Amino acid sequence: MTQEAGRTDEALIAAVGADPRYIELVARRARLGWWLSAIIFAAFVGYLTLIAFDKALLGMPIGDGVTSIGIPIGLGLILLAIALTGLYVAYANRHHDAQMAAILKDHGA
């Protein structure tokens, strides 16, 4: 039942799929997605590795206080996750959507 919805769109899909601007945009969007995924993935796995191999480092106090380096790192990871999603959404809203809309419009979608 999923397939029947847009059977009439087949020609449109073929035309859009062959449009160099579409190909370029999709590649750019995919690159952004993979890069951001890699960043958050690496940050988290790096954090876990640090915990597994060097707990003492995370426990070192900052300056003369009691707050350890681990606190800004852990909280920073949470903020990084929020910031990266924000970045992606802002970028997609500002650039991808408008460019895709323009491409679709040219094909009469």
Place this chain on the structure above:
Amino acid sequence: MRARLAGALAPVLVLMPAPAFAAALEGEAQRQPINWVAIAMFVAFVGLTLWITKAAAARTRTASDFYTAGGGISGFQNGLAMAGDYMSAASFLGISAQIFTDGYDGLIYSTGFLVGWPILLFLMAERLRNLGRFTFADVASYRFAQPPVRSFAAVSTLLVVSFYLIAQMVGAGQLIKLLFGLPYAVAVVIVGALMMLYVLFGGMRATTWVQIIKAVLLLGGASFMALMVLAQFGFSLEALFARAVAVKSAAAQAAGATPADAAAKGRAIMAPGGFIKDPVSAISFGLALMLGTAGLPHILMRFFTVPDAKEARKSVLWATGWIGYFYILTFIIGFGAIILVGTDAGYKMADGTLRGGGNMAAIHLAHAVGGNAFLGFISAVAFATILAVVAGLTLSAASAVSHDLYATVLKQGRANSADELRVSRITTLALGALAVLLGLVFEKQNVAFMVSLAFALAASGNFPVLILSLLWSGCTTRGAAWGGTIGLLTAFVLTLLSPAVWTTTFGLGPAPFPYSSAAIFSVPAGFIAIWLISRLDRSPRAAVDKAGYPAQRVRAETGIGAFAASDH
């Protein structure tokens, strides 16, 4: 050593929605005096949500209304509802309790639960919305032969949901005994009955609003607690931590430690403790959390309640923001509890442990900062939270049976909307009854492994199938259906052979599989199996599957032909 590791990792599970919390409670959930304020608050919440359910019922006519609220939920609303699905009583009570005892370790869980969301956004969210309609199987099976992939998705959904659901029910029973002073069986029956009412009559529309209200109450309550704690320390985190370290040192010294030892024990709450011992378990556990999030059927289903890909994107941003904010609050609440609850003899039993068990730290803190009324409020919110999560789970399982198995596999897409709805309602009734029954049967069981299993299954089965069907043109029907099944089975079998189940639950001696989380093996197993089977697939269907990729890709990227907000 292995057994010790399993024990050390057990609290991790606490993070996950209510179930694990239940495990932590086992054996120590004494009944409390009946808490009338909390019960009044809870009745008010239930009254409000039932009223909403009634309003939603009047507008639930088609399958689209039932499964996806007609697709008319905004990104902001859906983000709150997703956060509501995710911020369980366990993450609230469990993480704050973990911080209360061990300090820093609580933060590790929080980060693990959050990092799956960005990945879900970057790789899947928009494509999910553009290709899907009611269930994630719509997406996973888009260009494939329907019966095999739908059957896989339905079985996987039922498995993931069942383990989650049982654990939630047990958690609800234990929690209610603690918070309201009602008997366990009464609690389980109340949860089962309310969940059926929400889903049966209000469908996704009511379920979404229950989630939103609960999310707002929980965020509001937690914000108030964190503010009250910070206000006592001039809004200085350093001052808060310094006082917490001093409290822990003093406690250690009072327990007979030398001054040097006591100082070290105090400072220990600022560093990672014993919870992650070996790197394999650490990474494996992190993988299950991160990738499991992007494979949970009830979370994935929420992507179809919004009108388009743009709103789907915003949903994840809001969800990530709220959940992250909530975890930061929980961190402050945990440290606040060390100081305000840990030093107050009124919250402790004669032997120095917390009244009501270790997970009550946040509940006692609510009393310390807001008196009896606020205690009642937080107790009611904690319980409402379980109700909301259970309703979301049930809806996703009912959809898998009615939409994937009945309408698509059995009736081959020729079922009418009314019949499909009837099947989903019968399924809901059956699931509700089953959930209550299993909740009663498993009262005394260790349910922690069920939650870790739910996350591992989602990460090893659903996640690889979704990613490869979305992003790899070479994926075939056979690869998705069988490869996904292999991923699921690997996670399932390895979990059974792990210390938490083999040794702790069944008492069969040293576990054949030494790690507490299977994900580091089962997630690659899922990916490799799908890849290998697809590559070796020479069937005529494989050619069709591969030929279907370019068109699927364009639809996924552009939204051409996507199911509109309202299809009727």
